[in-house]
Amino acid sequence: MSRIAHRRTKIAAIGAALLITAGAAGSAVASGDGDGGTREAxxxxxxxxxxxxxxxxxxxxxxxxxxxxxxxxxxxxxxxxxxxxxxxxxxxxxxxxxxxxxxxxxxxxxxxxxxxxxxxxxxxxxxxxxxxxxxxxxxxxxxxxxxxxxxxxxxxxxxxxxxxxxxxxxxxxxxxxxxxxxxx
Incomplete structure (x- = not known):
């Protein structure tokens, strides 16, 4: 694999990991108050x-x-x-x-x-x-x-x-x- 292709693969993997982490954090905040409690309606x-x-x-x-x-x-x-x-x-x-x-x-x-x-x-x-x-x-x-x-x-x-x-x-x-x- 060329250095450019390797670098693109690495950037894509890091980007995907960040998106998954952000999505999980967003779901946790949406269902709670951010401090482990329940979000007000x-x-x-x-x-x-x-x-x-x-x-x-x-x-x-x-x-x-x-x-x-x-x-x-x-x-x-x-x-x-x-x-x-x-x-x-x-x-x-x-x-x-x-x-x-x-x-x-x-x-x-x-x-x-x-x-x-x-x-x-x-x-x-x-x-x-x-x-x-x-x-x-x-x-x-x-x-x-x-x-x-x-x-x-x-x-x-x-x-x-x-x-x-x-x-x-x-x-x-x-x-x-x-x-x-x-x-x-």
Missing amino acids: AVLTGSAKLYRSLGDDITFTFDAHLAAKDNDDPTKATGTFRFSHYLNGKGAFAEARVDCLLTGGKVAVVSGVITKSDLKGAKGKRVGITVHDLGRNDRLGYSWAATGSPVETEDLPKCVGSAPFEKVKAGTGDFKVQPWHPKL
Whole structure:
């Protein structure tokens, strides 16, 4: 065998070994958390401010999780999310207890019931938010986009949000979405 043919064979063998190793490592990470535990079924975390030309201070923060054992029921998701909207010192905040989390690819829909708020009439209302994790260009939408306020939303079902039409303010988006893999 010539030196060139021998070298090509050696490079091909090393390349194949690397591909096999990478595939095995990828499978191990996909089925676990990387530390020998079980991977959560779905996750939405992070915080961002929305862009508004008038300078509104609008912030959304998420800590929503669907445990691996609850993979077949996204309504068993847990966690909280918080949002606030202020302009010229006026506005309100709300915190909600997660009651559903659905993710697909880099998109998440989370819903929850407001447990704390300084917006009169908001406590006890269900709201839904959709996040598109696009790295530095994340997007977000919310169930009250058409009504103007979470207070005006009636009988919203679990896991309902709007299209992620809002842009996050440059440098603030750090949403992380872990895709859900339901057994179909």
